[in-house]
Amino acid sequence: MRIGDLAKATGVDIETIRYYEKAGLLPEPGREANGYRTYRQEHLERLAFIRHCRALDMPLESIRRLLDFVAHPEAECGDINRLIDAQLARVQARLNSLRALESQLVALRAQCGENHSAQECGILHELVAAAHGEACACHSTD
Amino acid sequence: MRIGDLAKATGVDIETIRYYEKAGLLPEPGREANGYRTYRQEHLERLAFIRHCRALDMPLESIRRLLDFVAHPEAECGDINRLIDAQLARVQARLNSLRALESQLVALRAQCGENHSAQECGILHELVAAAHGEACACHSTD
DNA sequence: CTTGACCCCGGAGCGGCTCCAGGGTTTCCA
DNA sequence: TGGAAACCCTGGAGCCGCTCCGGGGTCAAG
Ligand SMILES: [Zn+2]
Ligand SMILES: [Zn+2]
Ligand SMILES: [Zn+2]
Ligand SMILES: [Zn+2]
Helix, strand or coil: CCHHHHHHHHCCCHHHHHHHHHCCCCCCCEECCCCCEECCHHHHHHHHHHHHHHHCCCCHHHHHHHHHHHHCCCCECHHHHHHHHHHHHHHHHHHHHHHHHHHHHHHHHCCCCCCCEHHHCHHHHHHHHHHCCCCCCCCCCC | CCHHHHHHHHCCCHHHHHHHHHCCCCCCCEECCCCCEECCHHHHHHHHHHHHHHHCCCCHHHHHHHHHHHHCCCCECHHHHHHHHHHHHHHHHHHHHHHHHHHHHHHHHCCCCCCCEHHHCHHHHHHHHHHCCCCCCCCCCC
């Protein structure tokens, strides 16, 4: 399998595959006489694993550590839990802030109905007022 | 007001303030004889405006355009609406994917209860299985 | 013999900061 | 008066996870 085949099989961009190799996530592939990379089934599985973890938004460093566990199956799995927990915590924190953000944006959007000049625009007014600190907790000074 | 005072007053890092200046978001401050930047009330307000928009997760480019409206209050406000709408759409898209992500992570986390070796760990098993494509839509090949 | 598809490499660019080295200035206290 | 601490300056590199670029080599079909 050449890199283009692997890319097609997994839906991962060629450049990204090379990047994962440089980053030490994907083991070095074999080389044809002309220098082209050649991959085997294990590379495909490894790459799918990486993409699955990336789809869970894990940083590459976490994936690296998970791959260590795959390579050393006798190790205790406590760190795996902690890793997932940390990831979940990140996601939930981001969810919370995005939810707050969404309602702020919805409220903001409601300030402008019809087309008019910027100086009469409720959105701009609200943004300026909030920046002055009136009823604005989001960019707190603490 | 020197840069440190502005930083303290707004809770924004000094380096970030200088970065905003370089990025053309904050107007060039005055300078003391020794080259130190000096800021006035308008800078403080401007910076607060920027931070408020950043708290709404707007990209700097959008903020630049909002600032253009502040500077040209006679312009039509239609673009302001579109800007907020686009931002809201981004946030909602991210919310949706994060919600899916959260439930996946929760399900994943449930696969491991007690401490054991990595090869028996349900989390690792699930990750590997999902990477193989069994019941996994997240890293689709299309 | 050329066209096009594929592959190689090293390096730059993205956003939004953050940090660093290497310097100058000011302020405070002994 | 001296010296340390706290502040300020600049330009440039580093972070993440790619993505794109230039400049080249390789190989099969028409
Ligand atoms: Zn997947
Ligand atoms: Zn309006
Ligand atoms: Zn705010
Ligand atoms: Zn386990």
